Amino acid sequence: MPRSNRPRRAPSGKAGSGARAGGKHGPPPELDLERARSGFARRESAPDGEWMVRSMTASRAEKTYICPGCSTAVLPGIAHLVVWAEDHIYGAAAGLAERRHWHTNCWTSRTYRYR
Secondary structure, X not given: OOOOOOOOOOOOOOOOOOOOOOOOOOOOOOOOHHHHHHOOEEEEEEOOEEEXXXXXXXXXXXXXXXXXXXXXXXXXXXXXXXXXXXXXXXXXXXXXXXXXXXXXXXHHOOOOOOX
């Protein structure tokens, strides 16, 4: 069957037919690049269990926390990691409730005796 040379979408600036054209939904929301870079948790496996690790950028770090690796403060404006146990004995929700804020270097160089 020969290909059609007709465009599938209406050219920009012209409203076509269908639910997407015409503005029922309005313009798409602005993309928050800081949130997009740091919003996803990754899973890490280690001898001490399964961990979920999320990066916290310096601009989003607003509170002071105590790092369990070095027992010093993770100050506001310092990029760090938020870590919680994925295989918590009382379930994932309990692991998330017990999340901790680590310096990035403390997390990567930790010993596996944290639990």
